[in-house]
Amino acid sequence: MSSGKHLNGIHVNHSKNTAGQAIIPMTLPEKVYIPMSQHIGAPCQPIVAVGDHVKVGQKIGDNEAPVCAPIHSSVSGDVVAISKAMSQMGRVDTIIEIVPDGKQEIAETVVPPVVTDKASFIKAVRESGVVGLGGATFPMSVKFNVREPAKVDTFIVNAAECEPFITVDHQNMLTHGQEIVDGVRAVLKWLNVERAFIGIETNKPDAIAKMKELTKDDSNITIAELRQVYPQGAERVIIYETTGRHLLAGKLPADVGCIVSNVTSVLKMQQFLATGMPLVSKSMTVDGNCVANPQNVDVPIGTPLCDVIEFCGGTTKEVKKIVLGGPMMGRAIPKDEYGVIKGNSAILCFDETFATQHEASACISCGKCVRGCPMNLMPCKLAKAWEQQNIDMLREYHVTTCMECGCCGYSCPARKQLNFEIKLAKQWVMTEDRKAADKAKAEAEAAKAKAEAEKEGGNK
Amino acid sequence: MSTKHTNLIVSSSPHVCDPVDTKTIMRAVVIALVPAFAVSCSVFGITALSMVAVCVAACVLFEAACRKLLNRPQTIGDWSAVVTGVILAFNLPSTLPYWMAVIGCFAALVLVKQLFGGLGQNFANPAIVGRIVLFIAFATPMTNWEITPRMSSVIREAAGADAVTGATPLGLLNKGIEVPVNDMAIGFINGSLGEISAVALLLGGIYLIYRKVITWEIPVAFLATVAVLAVLMGQNPLFHLCAGGAMLGAFFMATDYVTSPMTGKGKLIFGIGCGIMTMLIRQFGSYPEGVSFAILLMNILTPHIDNWTKTKLNGVQNGGAK
Numbered sequence: 001m002s003s004g005k006h007l008n009g010i011h012v013n014h015s016k017n018t019a020g021q022a023i024i025p026m027t028l029p030e031k032v033y034i035p036m037s038q039h040i041g042a043p044c045q046p047i048v049a050v051g052d053h054v055k056v057g058q059k060i061g062d063n064e065a066p067v068c069a070p071i072h073s074s075v076s077g078d079v080v081a082i083s084k085a086m087s088q089m090g091r092v093d094t095i096i097e098i099v100p101d102g103k104q105e106i107a108e109t110v111v112p113p114v115v116t117d118k119a120s121f122i123k124a125v126r127e128s129g130v131v132g133l134g135g136a137t138f139p140m141s142v143k144f145n146v147r148e149p150a151k152v153d154t155f156i157v158n159a160a161e162c163e164p165f166i167t168v169d170h171q172n173m174l175t176h177g178q179e180i181v182d183g184v185r186a187v188l189k190w191l192n193v194e195r196a197f198i199g200i201e202t203n204k205p206d207a208i209a210k211m212k213e214l215t216k217d218d219s220n221i222t223i224a225e226l227r228q229v230y231p232q233g234a235e236r237v238i239i240y241e242t243t244g245r246h247l248l249a250g251k252l253p254a255d256v257g258c259i260v261s262n263v264t265s266v267l268k269m270q271q272f273l274a275t276g277m278p279l280v281s282k283s284m285t286v287d288g289n290c291v292a293n294p295q296n297v298d299v300p301i302g303t304p305l306c307d308v309i310e311f312c313g314g315t316t317k318e319v320k321k322i323v324l325g326g327p328m329m330g331r332a333i334p335k336d337e338y339g340v341i342k343g344n345s346a347i348l349c350f351d352e353t354f355a356t357q358h359e360a361s362a363c364i365s366c367g368k369c370v371r372g373c374p375m376n377l378m379p380c381k382l383a384k385a386w387e388q389q390n391i392d393m394l395r396e397y398h399v400t401t402c403m404e405c406g407c408c409g410y411s412c413p414a415r416k417q418l419n420f421e422i423k424l425a426k427q428w429v430m431t432e433d434r435k436a437a438d439k440a441k442a443e444a445e446a447a448k449a450k451a452e453a454e455k456e457g458g459n460k
Numbered sequence: 461m462s463t464k465h466t467n468l469i470v471s472s473s474p475h476v477c478d479p480v481d482t483k484t485i486m487r488a489v490v491i492a493l494v495p496a497f498a499v500s501c502s503v504f505g506i507t508a509l510s511m512v513a514v515c516v517a518a519c520v521l522f523e524a525a526c527r528k529l530l531n532r533p534q535t536i537g538d539w540s541a542v543v544t545g546v547i548l549a550f551n552l553p554s555t556l557p558y559w560m561a562v563i564g565c566f567a568a569l570v571l572v573k574q575l576f577g578g579l580g581q582n583f584a585n586p587a588i589v590g591r592i593v594l595f596i597a598f599a600t601p602m603t604n605w606e607i608t609p610r611m612s613s614v615i616r617e618a619a620g621a622d623a624v625t626g627a628t629p630l631g632l633l634n635k636g637i638e639v640p641v642n643d644m645a646i647g648f649i650n651g652s653l654g655e656i657s658a659v660a661l662l663l664g665g666i667y668l669i670y671r672k673v674i675t676w677e678i679p680v681a682f683l684a685t686v687a688v689l690a691v692l693m694g695q696n697p698l699f700h701l702c703a704g705g706a707m708l709g710a711f712f713m714a715t716d717y718v719t720s721p722m723t724g725k726g727k728l729i730f731g732i733g734c735g736i737m738t739m740l741i742r743q744f745g746s747y748p749e750g751v752s753f754a755i756l757l758m759n760i761l762t763p764h765i766d767n768w769t770k771t772k773l774n775g776v777q778n779g780g781a782k
Binding site for chain 2: 236246332357376417
């Protein structure tokens with residue numbers, strides 16, 4: 001039960017098999033496939049052409065739309081094709097294919113940016129190409145450019161890494177702790193934010209000790225030790241656990257005075273500020289019970305997933321399921337030929353025992369899903385309403401508040417796909433709400449037009 | 461060129477699940493009932509074993525037959541019918557003819573459970589309705605409490621030297637005779653097969669709470685209410701906790717997921733309601749014991765309690781209150 005001090009959650013086996021393993025840089029693949037949509041927002045437009053020679057860190061895609069992050073080449077080599085193909089997100093995307101020349105020459109544009117004020121800082125963050133690297137992929141510069149800056153008093157660095165298996169954030173804190181702290185200081189300084197929290201789950205005591213040591217002279221940076229309860233890293237949960245503020249569904253963290261960034265995003269941002277090298281590679285955990293040598297690797301963006309698996313010794317058993325990201329919220333993909341994108345934090349390969357779907361049986365109203373829900377929803381009721389296609393009940397039980405963390409589906413003893421049903425129900429309600437809003441708007445406009453017409457008629 | 465993996469299984473997250481499923485939960489309940497069963501065997505002998513066997517077999521067969529006739533997927537593998545069988549047997553006197561017990565199983569499994577749609581759909585606890593049907597249909601055999609040499613001397617003396625059956629501690633209380641609490645706690649008393657040993661049932665209940673199969677709210681609220689009301693009525697609270705079906709009801713029947721509220725607050729209300737009804741029936745009703753009626757009544761109130769105790773939402777203004 002919710003104690004009032006903490007939000008509900010569940011205990012998941014951490015499976016942090018790669019903890020303590022250094023992040024190994026991966027060898028160059030034969031070809032990289034860089035999709036133009038690697039973030040939430042408008043996809044980039046290619047700014048290179050087939051036949052162009054590109055260098056590491058050179059910008060190859062951008063878009064002037066307000067919500068966008070530019071994309072840079074991860075290799076030096078020749079652009080051999082710009083094609084339309086399915087990306088790992090399941091959408092048709094523009095993909096720039098580059099064959100590396102092996103020299104990894106660095107682009108002339110890679111020079112440390114000059115930051116003198118908030119505007120130039122946000123511009124630099126945009127040029128770094130950094131997005132929410134925990135998996136949400138929201139452009140960092142947009143996140144920093146809040147509408148009412150005076151209301152923001154807290155910067156939260158999300159280093160909970162609450163998903164099982166993934167250990168790259170942990171590893172980055174151990175090896176790049178100083179850069180992370182420098183990044184936090186830069187954010188506090190340029191955005192004029194009072195204080196920062198670095199939220200770390202207590203299953204990483206070495207990272208907590210290290211970050212505490214590095215911030216011992218910063219009175220405005222607090223290391224928040226988070227409980228080992230999934231999902232501490234969910235935005236709404238980490239905001240509550242560090243500041244005690246409730247972020248309501250549909251609101252942005254800035255509405256409660258917070259900006260939340262993943263720890264590796266902060267690191268990559270800082271590396272750009274220091275060196276001018278934008279985000280061209282992604283550190284990720286390769287694990288799962290099929291991988292020969294589970295390890296942490298630093299992968300050039302666009303590297304085919306199958307090459308990354310091969311680099312980790314390939315697979316030992318027949319792979320039945322590949323999950324990108326953690327097992328709680330990650331996506332299962334139909335094949336592994338896609339290029340790595342910025343939001344990928346893990347590749348997990350599972351055999352039949354993990355992949356086989358359990359047959360769902362009847363709900364026994366045990367209430368485990370209710371006790372596990374950080375938002376205090378009643379997932380079993382929502383699933384029932386979805387099965388009965390009862391939209392009123394879905395609204396009554398506030399389906400749109402669900403953040404899809406998966407606690408309900410994990411804990412259900414009847415093996416019902418609660419998370420999936422609620423996702424579908426949520427989309428349904430949101431679509432209907434949008435339709436209703438559009439209709440109301442159209443009607444209001446029609447009524448207004450009619451009234452005006454009548455008024456004009458009356459004048460005549 | 462790297463090995464490519466295609467035709468992978470795609471499904472919605474989460475991709476891992478808690479190893480505990482319905483079957484594990486039901487099996488844990490059966491395990492938790494073992495100590496009470498052992499005491500029952502020691503007090504009543506082989507009858508305890510055969511009654512449990514008959515009820516379990518009947519329940520499983522009725523479940524299998526129903527699912528087959530109704531053309532629904534077979535569900536005997538979830539162990540829920542076994543649990544119902546054991547609990548119903550625990551609610552019957554050792555002297556009850558087996559054919560009557562089978563009728564109770566029919567009422568429980570077919571009428572209450574399967575005709576309402578099977579596991580998860582029943583509005584009341586099947587074992588309780590099974591017991592109540594038998595209690596009303598066969599009042600005399602259902603209150604024929606066998607006396608064995610292991611039982612408390614107070615009970616044996618009250619029944620008379622040669623008596624093979626006699627009143628239970630709750631029946632004797634109405635006559636002003638109080639059976640020593642330590643005899644009742646261990647289970648050296650007459651009564652339904654599985655309800656006699658408070659200590660064994662408590663042990664099983666603690667196991668269920670430890671395994672997180674049940675939460676503490678219902679049993680604690682139920683038993684605490686019984687104890688408090690006993691004190692208010694000027695009686696020995698320990699006596700009332702150990703007597704009749706209080707322990708069996710509080711830990712194993714009132715906690716049935718399907719027919720009890722889902723939230724902690726709802727469970728507390730449910731438990732308190734069970735305790736109040738039990739004591740009212742014990743004190744003022746024409747039956748000496750009221751646990752099963754109390755639980756049945758609260759089962760019927762459960763959907764309302766669930767409505768009254770909706771969770772306060774974290775992601776909505778004012779917790780979603782209108």
